[in-house]
Amino acid sequence: MTVTRLDQGQRHRPRMAFLKKIEVLVMEMQNTDTGIKTQTQRVMITTIPHAVAARLQEGVCALGGLQSTVRGNDILQWILQRLQITEEEALHLGDLFVKYGYIYPLQEPKNLTLKTDGSLYRFQTPYFWPAQSWPADDTDYAIYLAKKNIRRKGILEEYEKEHYNMLNQKINYKWDFVIMQAKEQYKAGKERKKADRYALDCQERAYWLVNRTPPGMLDVLEYGIDRVTDPNENKIMYYQQAIMKSRVKSSVSLGGLVKYSEQFLSNDPILSGCLPSNPWITDDPEFWDLNAKLVEIPTRMRVERWAFNFSELIRDPKGRQNFQLFLKKEFSGENLSFWEACEDLKYGDQSKVKEKAEEIYNSTFPFGRRHLRSSPSPVILRQQEEEAKAKEAATTVDITQVMSKLDRRSQLKKEPPK
Amino acid sequence: MVKEECKALLDALNKVTACYRHMVLTIGGTSDSQNLREELKKTRQKAQELAVANRNKLTTVLKDKTVSKEDKAEFERLWVIFSTCLEILEIDMRRALELGHEFPLNVPKKHLIQTGMSGGTSGVAARAMSVQNMKYEAEHNIDVVDLKDLENEINQVGEMMYEMEMKVNVPQWTVEAKQDPGAELKSTISVGASSIGMISVEENKSFCDISKILAGIIFSAVLIIAIVLAVCVVKLS
Numbered sequence: 001m002t003v004t005r006l007d008q009g010q011r012h013r014p015r016m017a018f019l020k021k022i023e024v025l026v027m028e029m030q031n032t033d034t035g036i037k038t039q040t041q042r043v044m045i046t047t048i049p050h051a052v053a054a055r056l057q058e059g060v061c062a063l064g065g066l067q068s069t070v071r072g073n074d075i076l077q078w079i080l081q082r083l084q085i086t087e088e089e090a091l092h093l094g095d096l097f098v099k100y101g102y103i104y105p106l107q108e109p110k111n112l113t114l115k116t117d118g119s120l121y122r123f124q125t126p127y128f129w130p131a132q133s134w135p136a137d138d139t140d141y142a143i144y145l146a147k148k149n150i151r152r153k154g155i156l157e158e159y160e161k162e163h164y165n166m167l168n169q170k171i172n173y174k175w176d177f178v179i180m181q182a183k184e185q186y187k188a189g190k191e192r193k194k195a196d197r198y199a200l201d202c203q204e205r206a207y208w209l210v211n212r213t214p215p216g217m218l219d220v221l222e223y224g225i226d227r228v229t230d231p232n233e234n235k236i237m238y239y240q241q242a243i244m245k246s247r248v249k250s251s252v253s254l255g256g257l258v259k260y261s262e263q264f265l266s267n268d269p270i271l272s273g274c275l276p277s278n279p280w281i282t283d284d285p286e287f288w289d290l291n292a293k294l295v296e297i298p299t300r301m302r303v304e305r306w307a308f309n310f311s312e313l314i315r316d317p318k319g320r321q322n323f324q325l326f327l328k329k330e331f332s333g334e335n336l337s338f339w340e341a342c343e344d345l346k347y348g349d350q351s352k353v354k355e356k357a358e359e360i361y362n363s364t365f366p367f368g369r370r371h372l373r374s375s376p377s378p379v380i381l382r383q384q385e386e387e388a389k390a391k392e393a394a395t396t397v398d399i400t401q402v403m404s405k406l407d408r409r410s411q412l413k414k415e416p417p418k
Numbered sequence: 419m420v421k422e423e424c425k426a427l428l429d430a431l432n433k434v435t436a437c438y439r440h441m442v443l444t445i446g447g448t449s450d451s452q453n454l455r456e457e458l459k460k461t462r463q464k465a466q467e468l469a470v471a472n473r474n475k476l477t478t479v480l481k482d483k484t485v486s487k488e489d490k491a492e493f494e495r496l497w498v499i500f501s502t503c504l505e506i507l508e509i510d511m512r513r514a515l516e517l518g519h520e521f522p523l524n525v526p527k528k529h530l531i532q533t534g535m536s537g538g539t540s541g542v543a544a545r546a547m548s549v550q551n552m553k554y555e556a557e558h559n560i561d562v563v564d565l566k567d568l569e570n571e572i573n574q575v576g577e578m579m580y581e582m583e584m585k586v587n588v589p590q591w592t593v594e595a596k597q598d599p600g601a602e603l604k605s606t607i608s609v610g611a612s613s614i615g616m617i618s619v620e621e622n623k624s625f626c627d628i629s630k631i632l633a634g635i636i637f638s639a640v641l642i643i644a645i646v647l648a649v650c651v652v653k654l655s
Contacts, residue, residue, distance in 0.1 A: 026531070027528070027529065027531070030529040030530065030531055030532055031529055032529065035529070038532050068448070068532045068533075068534045069534065070532075122532075122533065122534050123531045123532050123533055123534075124531075124533070125443055125444065125445075125446065125447045125531065125533045125535075126445065126446035126447070126517050126520065126521065126531060127442055127443045127445065127446070127513060127517065128443075134509075134513065137509075139502070139506065140506075146602050149600070149602055149603060150602050150603065153603065154600065154603050164599060165599060168599040172594065172595050173498055173590050173591050173592075173593040173594070173595065174498070174499075174502050174590075174595075175595035175597055175599075176495065176498075176499055176595045176596055176597055177432075177498070177499040177502045177503060179597050179601055179602050180429070180432050180499065181432060181435065181436055181503070181506070182602055183602060184432050184433050184435075184436035184437075185436040185439060185440065187436075187545075188433070188436045188437045188440050188542050188545055188546075189440065191539075191541030191542045191544070191545050192440075192537055192539065192541060192542060193536065193537030195536065195537070196449070196535045196536065196537045199533065199534050199535055200443065200535075203443075203533070
């Protein structure tokens with residue numbers, strides 16, 4: 001039983017969609033009439049340091065190889081002329097071509113930048129182009145490292161050695177295959193011309209420099225998290241849904257913005273000035289003292305603000321406090337307590353959610369309150385007390401008190417006529 | 419017996435896959451040609467035949483209950499190698515299809531990428547097909563015609579892999595590799611004439627010299643003994 005790789009390939013990464021645009025440009029560059037002029041260069045192996053030890057012993061160096069190369073300056077000029085952009089932009093774009101691995105430098109293989117001083121570059125074979133749908137596979141990298149091991153007789157760079165050991169542990173079950181395949185690919189490579197073999201080595205090296213960057217180099221293919229769903233698929237459905245979304249006329253939305261601005265203009269301390277003075281300018285913190293969260297007497301501007309809408313009242317701690325007092329007088333304070341408890345549930349500690357929910361439920365809703373015999377909130381109690389008092393006052397009438405009140409009133413009435 | 423046959427088949431498939439990879443690398447480059455496309459087709463068909471043969475052999479062995487435990491472990495290891503090889507082959511075939519679509523050969527407006535490769539891949543193909551020289555007999559528009567076949571073959575390989583997964587229950591991760599890291603170095607030293615750097619070339623030479631001198635000494639010693647014996651015989655008689 002194998003576990004098929006979950007295909008979170010690069011096609012799910014829409015940020016890589018620009019690669020197609022680069023490909024179009026690179027293919028245009030190949031045009032013999034309007035493209036870049038390539039030079040056939042005798043590739044002198046001795047100028048390329050890595051090849052000296054590995055190649056000389058084989059007796060023949062690829063001096064005779066005529067291979068087409070491009071100058072950095074030519075690339076820049078072609079981009080300038082084709083896209084009609086500024087030199088800075090063209091240089092940046094050309095640099096991106098090299099960084100993404102469509103063109104690789106010959107003289108300084110590890111330095112993936114576009115130099116316009118006549119440095120030589122060569123185009124990468126299409127198999128090694130970065131593509132949205134083909135991620136660089138670990139198995140392939142392991143095969144490449146094994147091949148390099150064979151070719152360089154065990155001399156690998158430090159980071160490559162680390163990768164090698166790490167891969168050996170990670171895909172250990174495939175390791176026999178990796179070694180078999182590496183040996184076969186190495187032997188098959190010998191069937192090609194020497195110059196082509198060298199070119200192939202350069203190509204592979206450039207590919208893996210881009211896809212498994214050595215430490216210290218910028219990883220240009222970094223695209224963020226893998227997505228499981230593909231936003232490129234079902235484009236029709238996606239756009240249909242986008243069309244169906246309700247839209248607001250700009251006159252309406254702009255009207256709303258204007259209204260909001262007009263309403264809040266006078267309250268804004270920056271736009272309408274603040275009294276007594278702006279603390280940032282005069283270093284006098286009186287403004288902040290006067291507008292503290294739970295100050296004794298709120299400023300007039302602040303109270304006016306509460307009148308704008310309900311959310312302003314609730315947002316301001318002093319406003320909320322006053323609102324709470326008001327509600328208590330109306331025997332409706334538990335409503336605000338309920339709301340505050342719900343806010344606490346929303347934004348509070350996740351582990352206590354269950355307890356809090358139960359507490360709110362039990363204290364707020366009167367379902368089976370009688371059966372539960374839980375003590376009601378103090379507001380309810382007080383409300384019940386007041387109601388009881390009022391009832392009592394209504395039922396028991398004290399005659400003597402009433403008579404004395406009436407007497408006093410009549411006495412007062414009698415006096416003025418005197 | 420069966421083990422050796424399986425191994426041989428697997429080695430053959432491995433070789434063909436490696437050659438196929440080499441050839442797919444050159445699609446779209448300057449050494450791309452109708453010949454290359456034909457080579458790709460032939461190599462791919464050979465790979466498929468080998469894959470089917472491998473699968474049949476390995477499934478019969480793995481379904482056999484009379485196999486001993488060590489043998490079973492060994493066959494499971496071969497199975498894992500086989501399925502990985504097939505995965506790589508399928509990926510290469512898909513890429514070949516994509517690249518084939520992108521780089522048709524007879525369209526004058528589409529140009530090949532100047533990759534700097536000049537030689538052909540006939541040697542690689544010959545190695546894959548195990549023949550001395552490749553013969554090219556296809557039509558001139560094989561690059562377009564072949565793509566349909568390629569699609570069908572990719573589907574076939576995909577189905578084969580699915581069937582394999584369903585029928586044979588071998589968890590990949592339980593297989594332990596026989597080769598240690600760095601194993602590729604040991605075998606190549608023994609195989610080729612290429613030696614470890616310049617210094618060891620001289621060492622080898624000096625070793626050869628020593629063995630030659632030794633052989634010479636022994637030979638001359640034997641000769642002297644023979645002469646002495648002959649003289650003794652002559653003297654005595």
